[in-house]
Amino acid sequence: DAGITQSPRHKVTETGTPVTLRCHQTENHRYMYWYRQDPGHGLRLIHYSYGVKDTDKGEVSDGYSVSRSKTEDFLLTLESATSSQTSVYFCASRDRFSPLHFGNGTRLTVT
Amino acid sequence: DQQVKQNSPSLSVQEGRISILNCDYTNSMFDYFLWYKKYPAEGPTFLISISSIKDKNEDGRFTVFLNKSAKHLSLHIVPSQPGDSAVYFCAASFLGGQNFVFGPGTRLSVLP
Numbered sequence: 001d002a003g004i005t006q007s008p009r010h011k012v013t014e015t016g017t018p019v020t021l022r023c024h025q026t027e028n029h030r031y032m033y034w035y036r037q038d039p040g041h042g043l044r045l046i047h048y049s050y051g052v053k054d055t056d057k058g059e060v061s062d063g064y065s066v067s068r069s070k071t072e073d074f075l076l077t078l079e080s081a082t083s084s085q086t087s088v089y090f091c092a093s094r095d096r097f098s099p100l101h102f103g104n105g106t107r108l109t110v111t
Numbered sequence: 112d113q114q115v116k117q118n119s120p121s122l123s124v125q126e127g128r129i130s131i132l133n134c135d136y137t138n139s140m141f142d143y144f145l146w147y148k149k150y151p152a153e154g155p156t157f158l159i160s161i162s163s164i165k166d167k168n169e170d171g172r173f174t175v176f177l178n179k180s181a182k183h184l185s186l187h188i189v190p191s192q193p194g195d196s197a198v199y200f201c202a203a204s205f206l207g208g209q210n211f212v213f214g215p216g217t218r219l220s221v222l223p
Binding site for chain 2: 004031033035040041042043044045048050056058090092097099100101102103104105
């Protein structure tokens, strides 16, 4: 769907280690997003990008950073992973007046 | 404080009957609403949307109703099929805006 690929699909890491999740889209969409999904909270926005090198914070951005050096790639970095960042992470992309198209998610476990 | 609420965590419906999923929002500035469907181990997929200039939008078995005065929208699925069993998320935005706010989801089970 909209050619969005997330990697890795599953990751287990230890508290305090840095982690980078990757999102790649082939639709030349301008906007890209990182959400996390947790029970009872639905999907919450972490960061989004409205162009190459243009990013902004979402509602749960603490402890996360992003980078977008090319239109097709959007990276999410957990600078020092904590157990509260155990979650399922979804990347999404869209054009200006289109709905979000999501990848299949990355399940991250921080032990 | 959730801006988009889905107060029913789960719903069970018999195959062939109507499924009605509800969503309430608090920000009266939202003017674009969407429904997404999510199967386990997959990403959410777009189902249907409605802008605030309309009060109804249909696409096949799926109809979304918007009541702006009540800040309420609903998704009707008629007839319900077992393949409709999934988690449904309501989302809201500003038309042309950059951010989408999601509700917590409702798990629909369609029983054969």
